[in-house]
Amino acid sequence: MPRLMLASEFLPAYAKLDPPVRARVQSVFGKFAEHTFAGLHLEKLQNARDERVRTIRIDKFWRGIVLAPASGDQYCLINVLPHDEAIAYARSRLFSVNHALGVIEMRDAEKLELIAPALRIQAQAAPERLFAAFPDKDLLRLGIEPDLLPLVRDITSEAALQAVERLLPQAQADVLTALASGLSVEETWAEVSAGYAEQCAAAESVDTEDLGAALSRSPSFAVAVAGEAELAAILDQPFDSWRVFLHPSQRRLAYAASYAGPALVTGAAGTGKTVVALHRAVHLARHRPALPVLLTTFTRALSDNLRASLDRLETGQEVLATVDVQGVDQLAHAVFSEQRASLGEHWAVATDADQAAAWQHALDLTQAPFAPEFLADEWEHVVLAQDLTTAAQYLACSRAGRGEALGPRQREQVWQAIDIAAAQLRAANKWTFLQIAAEAARVQAGKSAPRYQHAVIDEAQDLHPAHWRLLRACVAPGADDLFLVGDPHQRIYRNNASLRALGIEVRGRSRRLTLGYRSTSEILDFAAGILTCRQVADLADGQNSDSLSGYRSLLHGRKPFTRAAAHRAEELDALAAQIKTWLADGVPAASIAVAARTRHLVDEAAEALRVHGLEVSTIEKDAGRQPGVRLCTMHKLKGLEFQCVALVAIESGVVPPTRLGADAADLLRERCLLFVAATRARDALYISYSGDQSSLLPTLVA
Numbered sequence: 157m158p159r160l161m162l163a164s165e166f167l168p169a170y171a172k173l174d175p176p177v178r179a180r181v182q183s184v185f186g187k188f189a190e191h192t193f194a195g196l197h198l199e200k201l202q203n204a205r206d207e208r209v210r211t212i213r214i215d216k217f218w219r220g221i222v223l224a225p226a227s228g229d230q231y232c233l234i235n236v237l238p239h240d241e242a243i244a245y246a247r248s249r250l251f252s253v254n255h256a257l258g259v260i261e262m263r264d265a266e267k268l269e270l271i272a273p274a275l276r277i278q279a280q281a282a283p284e285r286l287f288a289a290f291p292d293k294d295l296l297r298l299g300i301e302p303d304l305l306p307l308v309r310d311i312t313s314e315a316a317l318q319a320v321e322r323l324l325p326q327a328q329a330d331v332l333t334a335l336a337s338g339l340s341v342e343e344t345w346a347e348v349s350a351g352y353a354e355q356c357a358a359a360e361s362v363d364t365e366d367l368g369a370a371l372s373r374s375p376s377f378a379v380a381v382a383g384e385a386e387l388a389a390i391l392d393q394p395f396d397s398w399r400v401f402l403h404p405s406q407r408r409l410a411y412a413a414s415y416a417g418p419a420l421v422t423g424a425a426g427t428g429k430t431v432v433a434l435h436r437a438v439h440l441a442r443h444r445p446a447l448p449v450l451l452t453t454f455t456r457a458l459s460d461n462l463r464a465s466l467d468r469l470e471t472g473q474e475v476l477a478t479v480d481v482q483g484v485d486q487l488a489h490a491v492f493s494e495q496r497a498s499l500g501e502h503w504a505v506a507t508d509a510d511q512a513a514a515w516q517h518a519l520d521l522t523q524a525p526f527a528p529e530f531l532a533d534e535w536e537h538v539v540l541a542q543d544l545t546t547a548a549q550y551l552a553c554s555r556a557g558r559g560e561a562l563g564p565r566q567r568e569q570v571w572q573a574i575d576i577a578a579a580q581l582r583a584a585n586k587w588t589f590l591q592i593a594a595e596a597a598r599v600q601a602g603k604s605a606p607r608y609q610h611a612v613i614d615e616a617q618d619l620h621p622a623h624w625r626l627l628r629a630c631v632a633p634g635a636d637d638l639f640l641v642g643d644p645h646q647r648i649y650r651n652n653a654s655l656r657a658l659g660i661e662v663r664g665r666s667r668r669l670t671l672g673y674r675s676t677s678e679i680l681d682f683a684a685g686i687l688t689c690r691q692v693a694d695l696a697d698g699q700n701s702d703s704l705s706g707y708r709s710l711l712h713g714r715k716p717f718t719r720a721a722a723h724r725a726e727e728l729d730a731l732a733a734q735i736k737t738w739l740a741d742g743v744p745a746a747s748i749a750v751a752a753r754t755r756h757l758v759d760e761a762a763e764a765l766r767v768h769g770l771e772v773s774t775i776e777k778d779a780g781r782q783p784g785v786r787l788c789t790m791h792k793l794k795g796l797e798f799q800c801v802a803l804v805a806i807e808s809g810v811v812p813p814t815r816l817g818a819d820a821a822d823l824l825r826e827r828c829l830l831f832v833a834a835t836r837a838r839d840a841l842y843i844s845y846s847g848d849q850s851s852l853l854p855t856l857v858a
């Protein structure tokens with residue numbers, strides 16, 4: 157039976173084509189899918205590294221590259237390129253079956269041969285080699301192919317590894333990166349082989365000459381396409397290759413048969429955590445659970461994005477109907493309002509003005525020597541976080557991480573003020589979002605039946621303990637109950653929750669993703685520099701530190717650009733000029749974001765850009781739905797991504813704001829915020845400031 161397969165390389169190439177060429181590609185390969193090859197001619201190449209590679213005419217300018225394994229009637233579409241490039245590509249590629257993992261591998265044999273002498277010269281002059289500690293037998297056991305060993309031996313540094321990584325087959329690059337990041341041979345095997353678990357199991361009986369069989373064992377490399385309709389469904393959304401192709405490390409997490417309890421996936425910005433969460437939700441929903449699957453995240457706007465991505469990933473209505481996508485506060489609101497309705501109570505959300513009035517009332521009555529902001533923070537991050545309901549509990553509680561210590565007398569005063577403010581809101585039946593979450597958790601915990609079978613939770617690092625209590629109460633403890641994804645380096649609110657302290661134990665079921673898919677290496681290196689040497693508390697227990705080790709990207713582009721200005725007007729003129737350049741380069745306005753630390757600065761930038769004749773849309777005000785360049789605060793950038801990002805007013809006194817003082821936790825949060833903002837950029841990052849640059853910016857090496 158002839159079989160059509162589509163390689164992961166193919167979609168990004170197809171995405172770049174003009175619509176008429178795409179239509180032609182679809183029609184040519186549609187014939188493969190339907191096994192009607194009449195009139196199609198697969199051409200063999202002279203001097204090809206691999207004689208199983210063919211090319212096919214798409215039109216006068218474009219050619220497809222097809223792998224045709226000797227065995228069976230099987231074709232794998234590898235790429236589509238302009239004529240000369242296609243011929244050069246086809247000639248240079250070599251396919252093989254990894255002897256240890258059983259997966260198909262492709263390498264750019266020509267480029268590797270070209271780079272080898274340079275590596276050799278570098279190695280001869282270098283005092284050390286990166287993999288000197290590992291004997292050949294270990295490297296071979298891990299899947300490094302014998303003919304690549306000499307090249308591997310000549311890699312002297314992580315920078316050199318980064319330079320060749322893109323040219324190497326994925327599994328071998330994964331092995332070398334794992335070893336370079338400090339893992340032992342055994343740990344590397346455990347890490348990499350787990351990603352290729354199905355393949356390894358089958359590999360025992362594998363024939364390294366049988367490319368066709370290896371293709372079927374390599375879902376990260378190529379997928380089988382059942383017919384013309386399926387081909388069209390994949391090609392219809394060529395930019396979303398994450399729908400079809402996952403890195404082995406992502407696939408194994410998303411499609412693990414079962415986790416014995418809560419599972420945690422961490423990874424720095426852009427490593428595909430949300431992608432993994434979406435696939436996991438679909439995987440769980442496909443097993444027809446008795447109750448729905450909850451897919452949730454920090455805000456409503458982010459859950460709207462999740463819904464849209466889920467609709468792109470899954471087409472089965474039954475599966476989609478099984479996944480309930482809601483922001484965590486929406487969920488809290490739903491549980492809480494159901495309960496209030498059953499009691500016949502009318503209630504309202506406490507506005508900012510209601511809350512300010514309550515704090516003022518409390519301070520008037522108690523004359524406590526505290527600012528309303530301090531009391532509000534103490535209420536949210538100590539009292540509601542620990543679910544404290546009595547003065548005695550508050551007097552005895554831990555306030556770790558809250559900065560200045562409070563003596564017993566001060567604690568009494570604080571409790572009294574909080575008690576009065578809360579009573580005032582209660583009397584008016586007004587509730588803050590966190591109170592709603594805390595109450596919803598209590599209500600749900602008191603119910604005999606869970607609300608969901610499974611919960612998949614994105615942006616886990618920013619949820620408040622009250623949210624966690626609610627989520628815990630919504631799903632009965634057991635296999636596949638909670639699947640969490642998050643990044644402690646992106647913790648930008650004060651919600652420092654230790655999952656263990658909340659009764660959510662992920663020990664043995666916690667994994668980290670390291671390969672960045674969004675930003676270029678240049679942007680990642682810059683962003684990582686913002687956090688260099690800073691320890692962030694991990695999610696599992698809030699104690700150990702999480703690290704960025706191994707965080708990398710295979711994409712390359714321009715270095716981030718920082719621009720100094722004498723004053724704001726000059727800075728914003730330069731911003732407008734930069735945006736016009738991006739637009740002139742063909743970047744759509746909606747793929748450009750401008751962000752600043754405060755709403756006021758965002759408004760100022762928006763006004764300046766309008767004066768320069770640019771269309772702008774403020775994410776906060778009109779949800780970024782209007783045409784034009786997107787503008788928002790740095791906080792609102794969380795979870796989003798854009799082709800080009802400009803961060804303005806990244807200067808002393810603004811980032812971090814002077815009011816923060818020297819509190820280490822506050823300053824770390826500011827660094828995380830800048831890290832989040834910088835890592836929203838896919839291709840270009842532009843940073844400007846007026847006066848002195850922010851002390852949090854890393855130095856750019858020219």
Ligand SMILES: Nc1ncnc2c1ncn2[C@@H]1O[C@H](COP(=O)(O)OP(=O)(O)OP(=O)(O)O)[C@@H](O)[C@H]1O
Pocket residue numbers: 396397398401402403406423424425426427428429430431432643646673674794795796797835
């Ligand atoms: N396997 C994949 N193939 C292609 N693209 C991918 C893959 N995984 C992730 N991506 C792309 O990388 C980008 C980042 O993915 P995603 O938003 O899931 O990362 P994240 O770790 O949740 O990021 P952040 O923490 O910064 O919000 C997205 O554009 C996504 O489509």
